[in-house]
Amino acid sequence: MAHLVAVLALEGAIAFELGIPARIFGNAKDDAGRPLYQVATCTLDGGPVATSADFRIAVDHGPELLERADTVVLPASHDSDPDLADAPFTPELAAALRRIRPGTRLMSICTGSFLLAAAGLLDGRPATTHWRYTELFARTFPKVLLDPDVLYTDDGDILTSGGVAAGVDLCLHVVRRDHGSAVANAVARNCLVPPWRDGGQKQYVEAPSPVTSGGTGTGTAAVRAWALEHLEEPLPLRRLADRAGMSVRTFTRRFREETGASPGQWITTQRTERARQLLERTDLTIDQVARRSGFGTGTSLRLQLRGRLDVAPSAYRRTFRTPA
Incomplete structure (x- = not known):
């Protein structure tokens, strides 16, 4: 029932x-x-x-x-x-x-x-x-x-x-x-809503809407969409800013205005969600999950899940693994 x-x-x-x-x-x-x-x-x-x-x-x-x-x-x-x-x-x-x-x-x-x-x-x-x-x-x-x-x-x-x-x-x-x-x-x-926002995120960020000039697309949405497809790769701030055609300072400011988080915080959140999905839906080892989600090593993945969810990857998998 x-x-x-x-x-x-x-x-x-x-x-x-x-x-x-x-x-x-x-x-x-x-x-x-x-x-x-x-x-x-x-x-x-x-x-x-x-x-x-x-x-x-x-x-x-x-x-x-x-x-x-x-x-x-x-x-x-x-x-x-x-x-x-x-x-x-x-x-x-x-x-x-x-x-x-x-x-x-x-x-x-x-x-x-x-x-x-x-x-x-x-x-x-x-x-x-x-x-x-x-x-x-x-x-x-x-x-x-x-x-x-x-x-x-x-x-x-x-x-x-x-x-x-x-x-x-x-x-x-x-x-x-x-x-x-x-x-x-x-x-x-x-x-048509975001699949996951961590409960610990702030519920309200008092920030002005990003200003664009001449009606051209100067936001960071396209870069964020691209980053989601490349989470397993190194994503330093300079690489993201160059892809957006902005200076690091401008990119960081506009990214925070649009998302309420720094680029590094946002990427870590997305990598954590990717790792959660892989732990729930695949039989990949912890090290493989870490590489595919962009954390690199199992040790790094364990530290992130401990810090954000207070649980080890193996325990998370046992608890939330989607039944076949």
Whole structure:
């Protein structure tokens, strides 16, 4: 039976965040094309709720859905600049959350983490929320181990994400955790979103849009696309800058403006993702994976995975290897 994901829609639900679980989990399928998740939406009383846009939504389920869910998702439920200190943690919401079985996986998107925190479910545990409200969150819930910068947090059975698109990253992370990179990447391709952004990436980079002159293409996208095809080769900064037709200084500045990372950081992230895919989907040795992903040696690959994922390549393969 497919894993049941219950999405709790509250009054004032933000439509984009509300639709993320259905879009991501609903696209996850096995090799035979069978759905891996069943996604259903419920409200506190089974009736329609208003969204933050100019329409209401009607659902087929009430809070009883939470009793049999394997995963429960709380999306954001407020408008653009709410007074979140007065977020409506009502007796009805408290009663609905008590229906959730022990061990059920809980996820929040954007400011949905305020509701989990208000219920006491995040005390002593890592969490994040939309960057705009992190100071308020920290003041309101001092017992929560708030990480204000990251895209999402994963503490096993409780996961939280930052604002808006970070909810996409979180759901893809869960698909990858459940079924491996091949399934998650297929979902990402179908939804036309990046297949993987590490949860430790900063959720917000306040940088101006790169300026171009004369309408000519002076960005770094073409070089990034080329680099993805040549990750196994040495990619020094000078080589990348020359390919872009820029000085090293200009290339580095524009690369950071467009990606939020330095060229070296970005390449290491892409090589790590390549290594993850090879570990999951091939029988290559650790040294072969290291060479094909651009890390050169098994020792270098081990250091990178330890530093980024806190796991050795062999242990990662045992945990996440996609079944044949």
